[in-house]
């Protein structure tokens with residue numbers, strides 16, 4: 001994981017919930033490459049076709065509220081979204097994104113300094129999001145060490161894989 | 177005197193301390209909590225691939241894992257059939273015996289509640305955001321995603337940031353036809369959808385102490401709509417009596433300290449409170465029901481169902497109001513019990529007949545119309561009176577469709593009148 005992530009910005013409003021990210025009718029789809037065709041279908045219909053790997057999402061408050069569906073960050077990972085920055089996140093979305101290795105950055109005030117199409121830069125080390133196009137910036141409390149480790153491992157799957165390789169899968173009760 | 181900013185521990189802090197194997201926790205601290213119960217529904221199918229990618233071959237404790245399919249039961253699409261099949265094969269492969277398959281099925285949270293899978297003091301996680309409902313047992317119960325569930329299945333633990341706690345103290349007595357649902361809507365109107373983000377909500381006070389377990393499930397269920405990590409009621413005799421015959425593992429009840437350090441306290445008095453309704457398009461867009469009734473909001477569909485309000489008590493109350501009346505012309509009234517057990521009770525008590533004679537559709541137990549992916553889907557110009565918990569755009573189908581959230585009694589009244597109505601006018 002890069003400590004500095006730069007990319008083209010797509011902006012969204014506040015309270016964009018998971019129904020607006022991936023609608024309930026796609027919940028039986030598990031192929032991320034299929035899912036990515038429908039991401040933000042309700043909130044930002046032009047995103048799915050127009051997004052490129054490395055693009056950044058900048059949203060208002062309470063991004064990703066609603067259901068626990070991992071389809072939402074999975075579709076973003078399939079697109080190759082560089083980071084999601086929001087005024088605030090709903091908790092399950094935040095966990096899901098970090099667990100999938102997508103930097104989710106809570107930076108209060110960030111939505112106000114961006115418009116779609118501008119370039120953004122996220123510096124994880126110093127805790128600053130900058131609008132490269134206008135020079136405006138906001139700071140954020142750096143992620144706890146534990147989460148940086150998770151992102152650096154590339155997500156939870158890789159982190160647990162390393163741990164199990166070291167310690168072995170726990171024996172089933174009664175068979176140990 | 178209890179000091180709202182005391183130095184004691186809240187219920188969530190105590191449970192997470194025990195679960196994390198430390199003496200004391202403070203908000204913001206990260207603990208590795210050992211899990212007492214892990215629940216998966218259809219979304220659990222997405223757990224299988226990461227579980228294998230992690231190199232895991234065994235589940236940490238198969239007796240602490242429950243699978244309950246509920247969103248599409250029986251499978252209503254080919255995609256759902258595939259999810260069910262993935263879960264059945266996985267359960268067989270890693271020996272997970274507690275699978276509530278078609279025939280024993282019900283909404284996952286109700287399955288956990290009515291079978292005693294979560295008990296006081298537990299840390300419970302589920303692949304569904306309304307896992308918060310089980311906090312009513314005096315547990316920390318919270319939703320997680322499927323990749324995280326894979327790690328829980330492999331290791332039996334997960335990282336959790338200790339939440340700060342909002343204390344909600346409730347006093348007063350409900351008037352006629354005013355219910356726990358109206359109370360939680362009123363609280364949601366105050367705390368709003370972001371007000372409890374990452375936090376625990378602890379309900380207490382004389383009104384809460386008088387609530388039955390089903391009523392406590394309803395209020396803890398909707399802490400999810402407040403953004404909360406968990407919502408809980410400290411265990412008392414009501415909890416113990418409910419769980420004594422069904423608890424699947426020993427209870428380890430904990431209580432918050434009298435001088436617990438709450439982030440803030442919200443005081444609510446329900447004396448004189450009218451029924452409430454959450455209007456489109458957010459569960460915190462809450463208004464007194466009589467105000468909305470005056471606007472004559474026509475409905476096309478009514479839904480008495482979901483993990484929030486489809487327990488036997490809800491259906492009995494609804495049936496008592498429905499009896500001898502008819503569903504208004506032009507309204508589709510869908511009634512979906514929260515579990516197969518409740519379905520059977522409805523059959524035996526004649527509740528099914530009350531609804532079907534009135535012109536309602538009484539369906540098999542499932543999430544049903546709640547989430548817009550299975551049945552009872554709304555067209556763009558339609559409106560629905562619903563006992564469920566979410567009314568975001570697109571929740572029950574078309575993004576323009578309008579959903580009004582209310583108590584079961586208000587749903588029945590609305591189905592009878594064909595517009596948003598006050599149950600007190602019928603009772």
Ligand code: SF4
Pocket residue numbers: 246247283284304306481482483484542543546547564565
């Ligand atoms: S009933 Fe609705 S809110 Fe409850 S688990 Fe099912 S879809 Fe989710």
